[in-house]
Amino acid sequence: MDIIELSAGGTQHQVEIARLASIAGVELSSCYQCGKCSAGCPEGFAMDESPRRIIRLLQLGLLSEALQARSIWLCAACDTCSTRCPKGVDIAALMETLRQEAKRKALIRDKNIHLFHELFLTNVKWFGRSPEVILSAMYNLMSGNLFQDMDAAAHLFKSGKAHFLPRRIKNTQAIRQIFQRCLEKEEPQ
Amino acid sequence: MKYAYYPGCSLDATGIEYDIANKLVARTLGIELVEIPDWNCCGATSAHTTNHLLALALPARNLAIAEAHGFEQVAVPCAACFARCKKTAAAVQASPDLQVQISEVIGMTYAAKSEILSYLDVIGKKTGLDHIKKHVVQPLTGLKIAAYYGCLLVRPVDITQSDDPENPMVMDRLLQVIGAEPIAWDYKTECCGASQVVPVPQLGKKLIHDILKNAASYGADAIATACPLCMLNLDMRQKQINAMFGTQFHIPVFHFTELMALSFGYSAQDFGLAKHFESAESLLERMIGGKGA
Numbered sequence: 043m044d045i046i047e048l049s050a051g052g053t054q055h056q057v058e059i060a061r062l063a064s065i066a067g068v069e070l071s072s073c074y075q076c077g078k079c080s081a082g083c084p085e086g087f088a089m090d091e092s093p094r095r096i097i098r099l100l101q102l103g104l105l106s107e108a109l110q111a112r113s114i115w116l117c118a119a120c121d122t123c124s125t126r127c128p129k130g131v132d133i134a135a136l137m138e139t140l141r142q143e144a145k146r147k148a149l150i151r152d153k154n155i156h157l158f159h160e161l162f163l164t165n166v167k168w169f170g171r172s173p174e175v176i177l178s179a180m181y182n183l184m185s186g187n188l189f190q191d192m193d194a195a196a197h198l199f200k201s202g203k204a205h206f207l208p209r210r211i212k213n214t215q216a217i218r219q220i221f222q223r224c225l226e227k228e229e230p231q
Numbered sequence: 232m233k234y235a236y237y238p239g240c241s242l243d244a245t246g247i248e249y250d251i252a253n254k255l256v257a258r259t260l261g262i263e264l265v266e267i268p269d270w271n272c273c274g275a276t277s278a279h280t281t282n283h284l285l286a287l288a289l290p291a292r293n294l295a296i297a298e299a300h301g302f303e304q305v306a307v308p309c310a311a312c313f314a315r316c317k318k319t320a321a322a323v324q325a326s327p328d329l330q331v332q333i334s335e336v337i338g339m340t341y342a343a344k345s346e347i348l349s350y351l352d353v354i355g356k357k358t359g360l361d362h363i364k365k366h367v368v369q370p371l372t373g374l375k376i377a378a379y380y381g382c383l384l385v386r387p388v389d390i391t392q393s394d395d396p397e398n399p400m401v402m403d404r405l406l407q408v409i410g411a412e413p414i415a416w417d418y419k420t421e422c423c424g425a426s427q428v429v430p431v432p433q434l435g436k437k438l439i440h441d442i443l444k445n446a447a448s449y450g451a452d453a454i455a456t457a458c459p460l461c462m463l464n465l466d467m468r469q470k471q472i473n474a475m476f477g478t479q480f481h482i483p484v485f486h487f488t489e490l491m492a493l494s495f496g497y498s499a500q501d502f503g504l505a506k507h508f509e510s511a512e513s514l515l516e517r518m519i520g521g522k523g524a
């Protein structure tokens with residue numbers, strides 16, 4: 043059990059935490075730590091900080107600890123926690139907000155999950171669609187997991203479930219513009 | 232009934248047989264599906280883990296195109312796309328400022344006026360079970376099916392308007408109407424991990440394993456899904472699960488519309504049963520004397 047220095051968290055992070063909680067639409071003080079969110083979390087068994095503990099860290103002002111948790115990357119956004127919370131705390135939204143914030147601060151606790159999402163979006167930006175199998179191939183190459191899912195590839199191509207060339211929409215320009223405008227609006231934070 | 236149809240990327244690829252079955256079922260039931268012209272990817276989980284505005288703008292473009300073509304209802308067969316579209320509509324409805332901002336970003340007006348429905352709800356709630364029953368010529372008698380909903384068709388409930396986020400019944404009732412026997416089981420709405428299984432396979436595969444195990448323990452002959460990602464995980468990865476956990480699962484997995492098409496008298500060649508990874512041949516042989524296979 044690590045020793046946590048509570049006084050170090052304190053007020054210095056409170057403003058920042060309040061801002062993130064309000065983006066997520068979460069009232070942190072509502073949580074009474076019953077743990078129902080964590081009991082039903084499908085990824086809980088692999089998490090370093092359970093959803094309940096993530097909330098507790100923020101209640102205590104320990105923002106960097108929360109932002110560095112691998113949990114916020116493992117969260118599958120399944121919404122089980124938010125659905126079951128007796129106090130209406132939208133933990134799934136909080137996990138998402140924390141992950142976006144961690145990315146902004148370049149705190150990437152799980153490189154492979156990060157890489158997967160980056161490649162996914164790169165494909166969407168280029169083609170307007172997500173070419174599933176090309177995405178998997180790119181991911182395998184770049185993550186070094188060369189043979190992942192190769193057992194399925196032959197059947198995918200044979201049965202017409204995979205295409206050698208990506209499908210592309212006509213108005214790819216519109217999609218690039220959407221990316222540009224959204225990412226621009228993000229920058230000044 | 233006429234719907235704008237947003238197939239989403241999977242239905243053009245790994246979920247291609249879902250698309251085929253959806254269209255067969257629509258034709259039989261007199262539902263008109265019109266594909267949204269030049270639709271783009273909804274951004275899925277990757278967009279909403281990355282950038283809030285992008286996660287809303289990508290679905291908004293498709294919905295705006297549907298609105299511009301005068302559609303009042305949009306049918307979405309993929310659970311992930313459905314969730315993204317619904318969240319976008321809800322966010323824009325709740326905030327006039329956001330409505331302006333999103334419209335600016337996509338360069339089109341998006342008013343969020345059209346109703347967004349999962350294809351499961353189009354069939355199971357909007358179409359009328361009596362009407363469906365009339366078309367059943369080959370009831371799937373004796374087939375025990377675990378109806379699997381996963382996450383995004385049911386949660387969050389204020390977005391999905393699911394009948395019950397812990398024990399939804401809409402697919403179960405459909406299965407009943409086509410003569411099958413939906414079973415009660417525990418993992419109906421558990422998460423399959425969706426695309427998590429690619430970057431963190433150990434984690435994702437455990438989720439898939441647990442779902443298969445629970446269905447098997449309740450004696451399911453097959454699993455029915457209403458999402459191409461759930462389908463891919465449960466069907467394509469069964470072999471990988473067996474290798475990882477030393478199990479012997481061979482549970483055929485169907486899109487719910489494939490089972491409906493079978494009951495309407497279509498044969499497996501009419502849709503894409505051969506495209507599945509886990510063979511359903513012997514099951515269909517037993518059930519409907521091989522007419523389906």
Ligand code: SF4
Pocket residue numbers: 072073074075076077078079080093094097126127128129130131133
């Ligand atoms: S379920 Fe709600 S109240 Fe209970 S620990 Fe989780 S967030 Fe807190």
Ligand code: SF4
Pocket residue numbers: 079082083084085086093116117118119120121122123124133134137
């Ligand atoms: S949304 Fe994330 S934190 Fe909540 S239950 Fe699902 S995986 Fe766990």
